[in-house]
Amino acid sequence: MNVLVFLVLLFSHPSFAKVESPPIHPTLYWVFSATEDVAEEDRARFMTESNPIFNFIKKGLPEYEHSFMYGTVQRIEKELQGKKLVCYPASTNLTRRLAFAYLTPIGVLPEPVIVTRKDVADKYLLKDGTISLQDLVKDADVKGLFPELRSFGTKIDDIIFGKFSKVRSRPMAPLGANIMMMIQSHRVDFTLEFSSLLESVKKTVPLAANIVTVPIHGMNDGIPSYVACSKTPAGLEVITKIDSILRDNMQNPVYRKTLLSVATSEELNNFTKEVDRYLAQRRKKEIY
DSSP: OOHHHHHHHHHTSGGGSOOOOOOOOOEEEEEEEOOTTSOGGGGGGSSSTTOHHHHHHHHTOTTSEEEEEEEOHHHHHHHHTSSSOEEEEEEOOOTGGGGTEEEEEEEEEOOOEEEEEHHHHHHHOOTTSOBOHHHHHHOTTSOBEEETTOOSOHHHHHHHTSTTOOOEEESOOSSSSHHHHHHHTTSOOEEEEOHHHHHHHHHHSOOOTTEEEEEBTTOOSOEEEEEEEESSHHHHHHHHHHHHHHHHHTTSHHHHHHHHTTSOTTTHHHHHHHHHHHHHHTTSOOOO
16 A cells, blocks of 8 residues: 555544534632631521522533632722622622622622611610611711621612711621621720621621620612623623523522512511512613
8 A cells, every 4th residue: 555545544543533622611719708606507698609590590500610719898899990800699788899890680689787786776776676777987085897898779878978977897707706706895886787697607606695686767668689791791691691590580489589589577578579679670681
């Protein structure tokens, strides 16, 4: 056999065919608030990688490799403004993050409560069993502390960080027991937290009996929550897909059940109305 013909036949054999590598999926980095103090059995109630609504999103984006990161709000915002494709599925701040992120609504949360000591609560308690947040933040005799950049929605943020507010903020884990321990030891006097989250933290970190929660006077509306993604062409593409995935799954009973799971038994009756109102209104494409 001619040597040239032999070589042509040899290298055309299937065993010499070029093996093509499978396409590499782009990586989508998910940032979550650090949740070391949240009880393991409660993780699915809050917006973690175990949350069923988040799993709807992840399952609906098979074209991405999903990677998880955890940290403070400062870390979350820094990542959103970086070069990677990043999304944060639990943003309660819309206005501030429009500067560096695309956002789409994912759900609604109950109003937070004031966490303080009984001696402070007794001083400010109104006849209806609530405390005026406006009066509390203006009083220089009480020390309020909040994780820096943490948001409870525009209405509450405007009070906490308003012109006459005396509260302080510092970089710290947003979902944890640090501030609760500081209240307990009289280093600070109050903060805000979601009731269900505080209940979960109490399972892992013992808190003194004098730590009490009090509703905020005049606040009984739900707090909108959003998915935020990098403000880049890739970020716009993924947030558009997430908006569609969320709307496609909203009639799934699991979606409603997951939103309701973040409420305590005391909050459930009023919060159910907020959740049903949200689900009824969230029909059209919403990207900010």
